[in-house]
Amino acid sequence: MRSRQSILEIFSTFLQFESDSATRWVSDARLRRSMQRCLEESDEQDLSEMVWSLYWHRLWQADSHPLAVAHLSAYLQEVCFWSARKLALNIGSSQSLADFFQIAIVKIHRVLQGFNPQHSSGLKRYASLAFSNVIKDTLRLRQEVDICTDWALMHKLSHKRFVESLQNFGLDASAIAERVFAWQCFKIIYAPAQGKGLRKLAKPDLSTLQAIVDLYNRDRVATLGATAQPCNPALLEQWLTTCGKAARSYLYPSLISADTPQPGAENTEMLDNFESTFQESNLSQIIEAEEEDQRKQTRSQLNATLLKALVKLDLPAQRLLQMYYGKGMTQQEIAKELDTKQYTVSRRLTNLKQSLLQILAEWSQTTLHQTLNSNVVSNMSTILEEWLKLHYSHPDLPS
Known part of the structure; x- marks a missing residue:
């Protein structure tokens, strides 16, 4: 090759x-x-x-x-x-x-x-x-x-795969709910000892089917709701047989080549069904648009992270940030307003920003997988400063 x-x-x-x-x-x-x-x-x-x-x-x-x-x-x-x-x-x-x-x-x-x-x-x-x-x-x-019979296969399936097989078979949500509950009753009543012929498990006999039906009818209203209809052995067998076939088809699908001729149209292939209406855009424009979407998503996540952090601050801290970033007050003006020293205001503002910067750094490492260094931290500090100014200037608007 x-x-x-x-x-x-x-x-x-x-x-x-x-x-x-x-x-x-x-x-x-x-x-x-x-x-x-x-x-x-x-x-x-x-x-x-x-x-x-x-x-x-x-x-x-x-x-x-x-x-x-x-x-x-x-x-x-x-x-x-x-x-x-x-x-x-x-x-x-x-x-x-x-x-x-x-x-x-x-x-x-x-x-x-x-x-x-x-x-x-x-x-x-x-x-x-x-x-x-x-x-x-x-x-x-x-x-x-x-190796397994359909009846044994249903014992081995997880709940997730069982539901997926029924969805793949084309059943609606109501029909799936009925069959899932019937399957659960089947596993409770018809459960041979592990390792004793489980793979060759045969169809339940009539008495076993009736026992499964009795359990289903007893608990159907509590499980499925008041509108659930009663079941009978013939209907139960039909349901379980269908479930077994659906599971086998889902787990072991037939492979069909994409260049197989379509039935009744031997001159065409399945690949011919692909739509060709898409008009290719310039590669750089597509990438640019996708990168802009990613930037918007990142900004939205950053905004949510910082808003959540602000909500957790105590009222004096929130008031201090509002006075400094929202009202544009100087540290001296804030100190006079709060009857405290200017260096106290400065220290509290620094501690608050350091706390928020730490949260922002953790978010960046977890979400953006960024490695922290002095340049990254400096850039984050600038972003945080701009975000706080924008947020407290318009606290009711998204940043």
């Missing part, structure tokens, strides 16, 4: 497998046009592939470009291939290299969700580990799903 060279190729081509081998790169016309437009509109002509990967990742996070995930999927083809190849060589499995590759790349959203540009040296390095974990997790899960 040759390595791709140009930015255009890296973000618009996909591996083609033949007989479990990656034979060549196939260009996607739509992605190629999209990437070509971006390159033409970019003010910087020599941006690295890492910069472009961060650009598409930002658009994917903002859900502002229908082809962002496809561009990132193209970008990560080689990483996914080598992760799949390594596991295919080291893990004894009936799955082929192409199967491993498909298992990993279909979870591209999971990889992108876990990637944090601030905490990683690059998307490729992160994806290499993430794809390996995806394949390993899927193999472990599939082995368990293959």
Whole structure:
């Protein structure tokens, strides 16, 4: 497998497998046009592939470009291939290299969700580990799903995954609530001893189904509300059978290639359903707009942090800050007003600002992950001074 060279190729081509081998790169016309437009509109002509990967990742996070995930999927083809190849060589499995590759790349959203540009040296390095974990997790899960019956599988599911499987199946909130409660009753009544044939658990017999129904009907109003309808063994069996199929489908989905022909339209592919109405903006303008949004969010968080700190101050401290920043009084005027010494006022103001500055520094370390040094602290002190002046000049307005 040759390595791709140009930015255009890296973000618009996909591996083609033949007989479990990656034979060549196939260009996607739509992605190629999209990437070509971006390159033409970019003010910087020599941006690295890492910069472009961060650009598409930002658009994917903002859900502002229908082809962002496809561009990132193209970008990560080689990483996914080598992760799949390594596991295919080291893990004894009936799955082929192409199967491993498909298992990993279909979870591209999971990889992108876990990637944090601030905490990683690059998307490729992160994806290499993430794809390996995806394949390993899927193999472990599939082995368990293959071995278990549907009835045993429902005993092993967590509440979170059980609900997610029903949501994925398309049930509404009311139907999910009924089936979740029925599932809980099922686990209480029909619970074989651990390790004794649990994986091969068969369908409950009629007497067991009736016991589950009795428990369900007894507590349904307290659990589901007054409008909950009674259940019967036939309905319960139908519910649980559906739940088992939904869980298996959710945990072990069928993999369908994006270039599979659409039913009844063999000349078209699923990729053709991607919308292409997005008009690419200039790269620098998009990044600038996103950075402005980030700055607004940061200012909002800073404002909330300092307001919370001011509320916790005692009344004399709040009055002192109001006189100094709100009314513009000098320290001598404040000392005369409070019948105290000027140096006392100065010391109290200094202590108050130091306290607020400490809170601001802690927020900066926790939220912005900034390393404190003299320049950063000096800049924070200036920000705090300006914030206090603005706040006490217009205390009823957001700063």
